Amino acid sequence: MRPARAAVLLVAPVSLLLVACAPEVVRRPAQLTPVPGQSESAIEVLQDASISVGPGYQRVIPRGSVWTSVGRTAQGEVFKPVGRVFTVEGTHIYEAYIVLDGERVVGFYLPVERAFSPPPDGRETKLSIRRRQP
């Protein structure tokens, strides 16, 4: 057997197995607490930002997207997208809100799981945002 063919025969099944075994999104229980007077506040994203949302998965937070504050967790302020969807992905897919500490995305809040999910690569993404008041 030629080496190239042998390599293909070896790599193809391994690649398939890797696709089959995407690691699960890390989650830990989190309490979302509404903040009085903050429910109407929102942010607008001023520049596209690529963000890692799961092992090997990226999303773009697009310029012009608006996110409304829905409360706080221990990690930061939680913003839900307005008129669009946002998800994080691993073995499964979860609707998610972004958690901001100032202008840094420190993780994601999963509303169905009531859980916080940190960035998979541990890297926090800085967003360029403008705050909107009600």
Added chain:
Amino acid sequence: MTIMRRLVPLLLLALLLPACASGPKYTEVMSTLPSPTPTQGRIYFYRPSALGAAVQPDIKLNGQKIGTAKPHGFYFVDRDPGDCVVSAATETEKRLTFTLEPRQERYVRLKIQIGVLVGRIVPELVDKAEAEEELKGLSFIANPLQ
């Protein structure tokens, strides 16, 4: 041999066509669909691709079967607000979780993904604008449980 070369694609096409949805198109039925009650939300399910057409697992919402992943088809269910878990299982189960609010419309694309032995259906939450564009060419499945 030449005849066989012509026949094989036709036979493959003939095998594929019955596997696809064949009702009226989204653009034809959209205006005739009843609105959900004010206290409920609506979830659309659709599969835009015929790739892996033979793979048509059950689609479950909160553990209850609501239809299958029929290629080129779409259907919807109205539900009370709350947490939603959509699942599809072939050689492995893929899940999608999201919340549903009153009068809210949600769109779930059923994407085919390569698997080890058979394809997998991955339910994805999609923006309305993107979903409506993809739905235009799809056929309405009035009775998704049949």
